[in-house]
Amino acid sequence: MVDDVLKRDATDQLMALTAKRVSAVELLKAALAQHERTHARINAVVAVDLERAMERARAVDDLRTRGEPLGLLAGLPMTVKDTLDAVGLPASSGLKHLRQRQAEDATAVKLARYAGAVIWGKTNTPVMAGDWQTFNGLYGTTNNPWDEARTPGGSSGGAAAALAADVTALEIGSDIGGSLRVPASFCGVYSHKPTWGLVDQHGHVPPSPGSWSQRDLNVIGPMARSARDLRLLLSVLEGGPLAAKAPPSDLKEARIALWLDEPSFPLDPEVRATIESFAAELTAAGAQVTPIASPVHMPTLMGAYQVLLGAVLGEDMPASTLRNLERMRGWARWRMAGGAAPTSNAAMTLAYTATHREWMAADAVRARLRHEMSEVFGRFDAILAPITPVTAFPHDHRPFGRRKLTTSDGQAMPYTSMLNWISLATALHLPATAIPAGPSASGRPVGAQLIGPLKGDGRMLALAQAIEENVRGYIAPAMPI
Template identity: 70%
Template sequence: MADLLDLDATAIVQALAGKRASAVELLKAALARHEKTHAALNAVVAIDLERALERARAIDDQRSKGDPLGPLAGVPMTVKDTFDVAGMPASSGIAELRRRLAEDARAVALVRSAGAVIWGKTNVPVMAGDWQTANPLYGATRNPWSLERTPGGSSGGAAAALAAGVTPIEIGSDIGGSLRVPASFCGVFSHKPTWGMVSQRGHVPPAPGSYAERDLNVVGPMARSARDLRLLLSVMEDGPLAPKAPGADLTSARIALWVDEPAFVLDRQVRDVVLRLAGELAAAGATVEPIPSPVDVNQLLGAYQVLLGSVLAEDLPGRMLGSMELTRPLAKLAVRRGAPPFSTAAMTLAYTARHTEWMAADAVRARLRHEIMGLFDRFDAILAPIAPVAAFPHDTRPFQKRVLTDSEGRTHPYISMAQWIALATALKLPATAVPAGLGEGGLPVGAQLIGPPGGDGRLLALAQSIDEDIRGFLPPAL
């Protein structure tokens, strides 16, 4: 059973259909893997064993009778703890949120109806608001590649569980790189869909019971293979995406390479890994052409911070917002004097943005989204870094005191983590995270393929070809 757990979900489905294992056996094997790794990783933080065993037994019974089964029938999996699951309400790292009844989030319900056996929840930062995963309720999750380092956030528990073989597929979300950064730090795959492609219903934040489809935020799949991304997305999207389509023909692929951005932080080691992947794509026959900034990045970051702050402000305590209102004049003065995007002053203005300010940011977004479509007339995808550095050590200090340290010992603002992920998020574009390779320090580095709105199928086909023909998932030596 342990060997089967190391397969991707597509192969596990085949093993179950061929009766090489039962759903109950695989569930117990997943739980055993969790118990073996939990003390080190702290990735899975809540378990509903009774309900999962009941579900697995029912699927085994259906299979023995020859009843029709869903495309994920019997696959044991976990779900990020920002999604409501029947019997396991989303805590989002806050104890009070667990003390309520909840039904399955829409994406969870679709996955369950496809036959998946959901048995646990994976850890997140408080209200999914960080690029590392820790909260007062469950503590910190550690990266299986290096336990003193973060697996990323906010889908950090999900990425760590995937890399460690505790689960073959996961449901994550992304408003500030939360699908892509953990995938990069842990060496797994993820897909940020076109905005609106997958329902956010049952995701916390916003507050439980909300029907709002939040601006910028998306729900997407995480996995150890690109074909599993396609499979899981086809279930969650509940639409026409083909789950078993072939990979793309790399000889006809047109890739825009974006790694040189003077305004963005990028560690030399990360840059080298992404460039190496670009060279391998070119060697496989793809057209790879370096490009300058695809849009005006200063305008991009300025719009993104207002759009993001306007969303996140809903989750802040009223007293905190009131204090920010009082400091708006000083924040405006600091921004006029050159305070950079995502600085404390800039975010104070973003959290307290007036509706006219939000409309101005939305107008900038619409114009940049229009401008970038000309690039996608020439290229299938943009290949770019995800994070400016590889996985960094756990840091429990307040945001404004944190820094990123690159491989040459230079420090950069922590908020630089928002730079490379901003394009796809602010413009609501799809982006697929793929393992690009290992840096000199032996840590995984991911790259993102960014495509036009609705171009999810093409990105996933390209990712599948990279996975199968160039480089796929490497397990950590945990």
């Protein structure tokens, strides 16, 4: 019976706990047993604090027995991404020296504990959360529960894999370049990239441990196996109920813009076909789905996003690397003048070494494009768009410059194309909810994102839940876990 509860979403697990059909200790032991069963194959959870977790679970059970008031997540076993500090489980971000220190709870972790969650493990991430695959020299490679030869995505790849493998029902991840949405798409689960600034970033590594900086572009958000669970956890992480007014759950009142065409963004035919079929399902359910062209001029946005992103990532680079990049600025400007792509090595060299004046210019572009988006959201409740240009791809640990993405029809595209579809929401600080769109023709999950206006988090999550209840929701991996 406990194993059956473990397969359900967090809301159902919490209902079972409240009804005393299962205890917090029993549910924690079940989660740990599932971790042990799947660890050798998936390698999702890479650090465990069993003693503290068991003590916490017993305390919750005792409080429940005595009829004491309990938090929203009371007794629920949870894991968190290994970029978030936790007492007894400092964030390693894939680096040994970061693991060997004392740490306090990150703000997000503290809020989850305050709500009664039983934090028991950390999920794997690439080094400094800097890849769309999840592997590092400290903990190794995390595999996709749908196909162990393929990546679960990154950088919240361990989190998404743990959800799909029934090891956890709720996760806290982060996103600066698709790190919540890409793994959700590759593993067939849900995630929400909040409006920038909605969730406190303190205790996230990077930046350096102890920093109070609320980094531009980066966000911390929930991951789950249902949209209603996203709403639950986000209400905890933001420190109160969602302030945004949610739309009616009747899909007949939803106005959705379908964005599948951008000349500079290649898209695998399988991904396109899956999202088109999903859009047809939404239309059949009564939603008003309207195809649109790119909502803003995407080459302009990508140029600004590269500078904004490079300024953040460059801060974490060794001084010697930055000096080398500074010496390459002349070459990079020459390459860009010759028409190099906004995601090229030359563009990134300029982005990593941007001056404050250059950053200010990019920020001004962002402000103008965000203003343009207000007109789009005057006509539509949300934009439905791809998350990734391909489905989950085979593990590839070569240097970035040697990696390529290959579509189902054999076409190659740059690895940095992974930045394309996620860039709009990230660069403009907009909320985006990743939802399962269905399996591709090859049987792999395809996710889509619902992009909304600034502070429209509640509206996107309510729409995602309406879709979940009326069209389609989470599907477990086809292979046995």
